[in-house]
Amino acid sequence: MEGVVILEISKRIKQYRTDNGFTLQELADLSGVTKGMISQIENGRSIPSLTVLLSIVTALQVNLSEFFKDISQEEELVIIKRKDTYDQFQKEGSSGFLYERFLTRTIKNSTVDIVFLTLEPNSYRDQVTTDAYEYKYILSGEVDYLIANETYTLKEGDSLFFDGRLKHVPVNKSSKPCKMLIVYFFDN
Incomplete structure (x- = not known):
């Protein structure tokens, strides 16, 4: 699919x-x-x-x-997504993780999923894994990323790329929200 x-x-x-x-x-x-x-x-x-x-x-x-009504595999060549049409979701078992998905496309046997994450102060989630490579870009704030028992502190303008099959979780210990752009690269 x-x-x-x-x-x-x-x-x-x-x-x-x-x-x-x-x-x-x-x-x-x-x-x-x-x-x-x-x-x-x-x-x-x-x-x-x-x-x-x-x-x-x-x-x-x-x-x-x-x-299945109106589900189509046809891809648009030019895609404009207005901010108020982003798909908002929260992953089960998490609190303070507010995701906004604004693009998912399959490109040459790979699916790219692009989301914003607003990580509220003192938010919590257990470490997880994904079947994707993950790219994170910190738009504002600060976050500690725990990946495979290592902690990486990221600030505004920093970025991170890693294999999502490693257990990981972002932790916002600050008093302000952290906003980040996330790009998931899934192999099909």
Whole structure:
């Protein structure tokens, strides 16, 4: 599947889940898919198999034709995203991590996902891994990045590139938000 299609499917699953008032656990119980897998799918970090996708859509009580309506693999050549149209999301199990996705595209067998992250003071999340190489650019503020038991302090204008398969987490110990641009490079 193309990156844009995968992200649209992820967004739709989350939208239908929240519209139905289901928690991740309730959808997991109804679909027979683990809560962690649903969270990863909703956040675009995992691609569901056809069986898993059908189980989730069935549990959401959505007609398949309605669920897939208007999903297209056609890529636009020029893309303009206005700030008020960025997709806002928060990863499960985190607090104070406010993401805004503004571009995801598949380019020659690789998917690029570009997001803004506003990291609030004293925010928390366990260390995670991703199936992507990650580039971080600090737009404002300061952050400590813990990567594979090493700590890297980054300030405004600094950047970082690493293999997301290493356990990592940003920590904002300051009293001001840290805003960063993140680019994920996924191999297809």
